[in-house]
Amino acid sequence: xxxxxxxxxxxxxxxxxxxxxxxxxxxxxxxxxxxxxxxxxxxxxxxxxxxxxxxxxxxxxxxxxxxxxxxxxxxxxxxxxxxxxxxxxxxxxxxxxxxxxxxxxxxxxxxxxxxxxxxxxxxxxxxxxxxxxxxxxxxxxxxxxxxxxxxxxxxxxxxxxxxxxxxxxxxxxxxxxxxxxxxxxxxxxxxxxxxxxxxxxxxxxxxxxxxxxxxxxxxxxxxxxxxx
Numbered sequence: 001x002x003x004x005x006x007x008x009x010x011x012x013x014x015x016x017x018x019x020x021x022x023x024x025x026x027x028x029x030x031x032x033x034x035x036x037x038x039x040x041x042x043x044x045x046x047x048x049x050x051x052x053x054x055x056x057x058x059x060x061x062x063x064x065x066x067x068x069x070x071x072x073x074x075x076x077x078x079x080x081x082x083x084x085x086x087x088x089x090x091x092x093x094x095x096x097x098x099x100x101x102x103x104x105x106x107x108x109x110x111x112x113x114x115x116x117x118x119x120x121x122x123x124x125x126x127x128x129x130x131x132x133x134x135x136x137x138x139x140x141x142x143x144x145x146x147x148x149x150x151x152x153x154x155x156x157x158x159x160x161x162x163x164x165x166x167x168x169x170x171x172x173x174x175x176x177x178x179x180x181x182x183x184x185x186x187x188x189x190x191x192x193x194x195x196x197x198x199x200x201x202x203x204x205x206x207x208x209x210x211x212x213x214x215x216x217x218x219x220x221x222x223x224x225x226x227x228x
Contacts, residue, residue, distance in 0.1 A: 146186025
């Protein structure tokens with residue numbers, strides 16, 4: 001409960017919803033133009049002046065999108081190290097870039113990490129929503145229950161809170177043993193939330209490892225903890 005990493009993970013889970021919305025919006029807006037450019041390049045779209053204009057826009061969008069993927073990869077790696085407390089291993093896409101600009105763009109289309117990163121950005125919306133629901137309401141409910149019960153136990157002012165629709169809880173809340181029980185339940189729930197946060201950090205670290213890094217057959221796929 002006193003580990004700094006636990007609260008850092010909760011901060012990441014609280015921020016995940018905003019990150020998910022931003023990532024999903026960026027990927028969802030850029031994906032149609034990228035697909036159009038790929039289809040036109042392969043001859044599935046007849047050449048016209050309008051198509052040429054769209055292809056020009058698609059090329060610019062592709063460059064911006066790939067640049068955005070690089071920023072997202074670096075930012076998520078930074079968050080994994082600072083908030084999740086994990087050190088991903090392997091080779092990032094930027095580590096294998098060709099020297100020329102055209103070569104980098106072509107390499108982006110061919111490398112599987114481009115598309116795994118895009119899927120990661122799309123998946124962050126539901127994942128971020130789930131993380132936010134676990135972290136913010138869970139933290140508020142468990143701490144509020146423990147602190148409110150402890151406050152009313154110490155001050156002997158249990159009449160400030162009522163559970164009229166739950167007579168059993170109402171009765172327990174107005175007794176000292178009941179307030180002690182609710183304080184313990186709140187602390188146990190908070191401890192359980194921290195354990196869930198650690199599990200989320202581990203699983204999400206694995207997802208970052210798969211989406212942003214590449215390994216040879218003889219390379220380990222493990223992610224090492226930065227701090228405990």
